[in-house]
Amino acid sequence: MAIIFDFDRTLSIIETYAVGPAAMNTVWGGLDRVKSLEDTLKEAAAAGFRLAIVSRNLKATVMKALDVVKWRPYFQSGGVYGREDIIMGGTGPKSIIINTKIIQEFSLRVDDCIFLDDDRSNVSDIEHKVGCEVVHVRGNGLSAVDIAGLRDWVRRRGPSIAK
Numbered sequence: 001m002a003i004i005f006d007f008d009r010t011l012s013i014i015e016t017y018a019v020g021p022a023a024m025n026t027v028w029g030g031l032d033r034v035k036s037l038e039d040t041l042k043e044a045a046a047a048g049f050r051l052a053i054v055s056r057n058l059k060a061t062v063m064k065a066l067d068v069v070k071w072r073p074y075f076q077s078g079g080v081y082g083r084e085d086i087i088m089g090g091t092g093p094k095s096i097i098i099n100t101k102i103i104q105e106f107s108l109r110v111d112d113c114i115f116l117d118d119d120r121s122n123v124s125d126i127e128h129k130v131g132c133e134v135v136h137v138r139g140n141g142l143s144a145v146d147i148a149g150l151r152d153w154v155r156r157r158g159p160s161i162a163k
């Protein structure tokens, strides 16, 4: 079981490419959003979901943002992949990383995985080349409604198949 997140405008509310380290606290959308996301990550981790990030941003930038909220530990189970891990200089399909480094590496069933991204072409790539459930995030990153929906998915999926 795994939850695979895009980073920019999915976990974060803005594109963080140009955000300096001093302003990394501005990418999360405030305490309420951070708390509700963190509750969901915690619940998912406790239910046995591996948590991963696959981003076209530099891994170091994603890590800096994660450090602001102290979330690195949540993503040790699934891994954090940045543009340096994606073929064609970061422009290739995310599905390759997901299939090889996450699904095959951890022997996961695609039916037990969900992918969330604000970029329609990534969503379409994962839908067709990975075959797991996908969520196309609209607006400025995962909204309160999106987060509640993810938590419902975790609750429906987790307990029924958790070993």
Ligand SMILES: [Mg+2]
Pocket: 006, 007, 008, 009, 010, 117, 118, 119
């Ligand atoms: Mg994005």
